[in-house]
Amino acid sequence: MSFLYQKNTLKIFVFFIFVALQGCALVGSVLVPLESIDPPKGKYNIGTQVYFWTDSSRGEVYTTDPTDYRELMVQIWYPAEGGENYQRAPHVTFPKKSISSIAKTAGLPVSFGNHGTQLVSNSVFGLSPIQNEKFPLILFSHGDGGLLTQNTSQVEELVSNGYIVIACNHTYNASITFDEEGNPIPYKQNVSWNEQAQYHKKYYTNLLINYRYQDLAFLLKTIKQDSFNNQFANPFKNIIDFDNIGAMGHSMGGGTTYIGMLKDKEIKAGVALDGWFFGLLDEDANTNSNKPFLHIGQEQFLNNEIEGDINGSIDGKRNFDIYNTILKTNKESYGVYIKNSLHYTYTDMKLIYNQDAPLSLPLDSLGEVDKKIVDNAIDRIVLDFFNYILKDNKFIIEEYETYQGQVIYNKYVGH
Numbered sequence: 010m011s012f013l014y015q016k017n018t019l020k021i022f023v024f025f026i027f028v029a030l031q032g033c034a035l036v037g038s039v040l041v042p043l044e045s046i047d048p049p050k051g052k053y054n055i056g057t058q059v060y061f062w063t064d065s066s067r068g069e070v071y072t073t074d075p076t077d078y079r080e081l082m083v084q085i086w087y088p089a090e091g092g093e094n095y096q097r098a099p100h101v102t103f104p105k106k107s108i109s110s111i112a113k114t115a116g117l118p119v120s121f122g123n124h125g126t127q128l129v130s131n132s133v134f135g136l137s138p139i140q141n142e143k144f145p146l147i148l149f150s151h152g153d154g155g156l157l158t159q160n161t162s163q164v165e166e167l168v169s170n171g172y173i174v175i176a177c178n179h180t181y182n183a184s185i186t187f188d189e190e191g192n193p194i195p196y197k198q199n200v201s202w203n204e205q206a207q208y209h210k211k212y213y214t215n216l217l218i219n220y221r222y223q224d225l226a227f228l229l230k231t232i233k234q235d236s237f238n239n240q241f242a243n244p245f246k247n248i249i250d251f252d253n254i255g256a257m258g259h260s261m262g263g264g265t266t267y268i269g270m271l272k273d274k275e276i277k278a279g280v281a282l283d284g285w286f287f288g289l290l291d292e293d294a295n296t297n298s299n300k301p302f303l304h305i306g307q308e309q310f311l312n313n314e315i316e317g318d319i320n321g322s323i324d325g326k327r328n329f330d331i332y333n334t335i336l337k338t339n340k341e342s343y344g345v346y347i348k349n350s351l352h353y354t355y356t357d358m359k360l361i362y363n364q365d366a367p368l369s370l371p372l373d374s375l376g377e378v379d380k381k382i383v384d385n386a387i388d389r390i391v392l393d394f395f396n397y398i399l400k401d402n403k404f405i406i407e408e409y410e411t412y413q414g415q416v417i418y419n420k421y422v423g424h
Contacts, residue, residue: 051169056089056136089136149176152260214288
């Protein structure tokens, strides 16, 4: 993600005044202004819990220690009892450590992001789950270098309307994650896969999305058990409707979601947010999942000649081709396209960054579309799509609000 100064002499002048008088931390909050996401619209209060689970059936491919098993930081959001006057959870788990890592990744001084630790979600840690109902389950997969909390807006909208959502940081593929002792685990690449990628990038990417799918499969397996890691009683098992499971992901998480649709018979539908499908093999793209699929993304997915930030490379053009193959092959697919959007429009970054603040730096990866359009359009279509598949509600995509032509809706029948 690159950061550019706006072409405004007065703003640059004021910036240097702030540096001289106040120091870097205050300047960061002025030039990178952040605000918490809006509350969801559903009737349920939202509880959340963080766990650390070990998949002892899989060795960790990112390390050379043969006794190192796959460890995941996991977060679950669920409809909860009470919580109206409780302190809300931070938007990013372990906020101080996470924000400093994200700032470094963005090429900013660490102090520029300190005010991000004040961002809160609409969830409360430790609330008791509602026990007299059953709720569908959604598996969430973040993008390459993303975080499990990167789409909290969509997660909370679903949960407030009667869903349980589970996500993990894909260890070493997340921008940062943590072990049970709170030690940070930064992003890195698998050395042997990366060597193969020098000659055949698709080989590495396909291995990676399948490895990430195994994380989702492990989450699903574990949340069905009576206890987690033989330590904690599972408070969710009896309130999850395991006959109605969906998956959702952003970017590479979208490709991971589609692999899950193909490989896991329990996943009944999938949603991709500006999906990166490059890792799918031709046989994957040409296989009908026989499950409804919704993709929400940039207008360039309709026409790769439209300017965007995914299709500006050979890999991006290939991603576009794979996406269109999916639409031709899959039994029931839907496409939603938002004009003037870019890749990170489809994450919480678009919603928490105040682009209209007087001295804000323009982030060239967020797109120019109004964030209220993004928030309302994505939250509603994701909720209604899953309600259609997992709760048997009606879903007529042609009837959705276009926001004066800014959002385009298509239905694809497939073969």
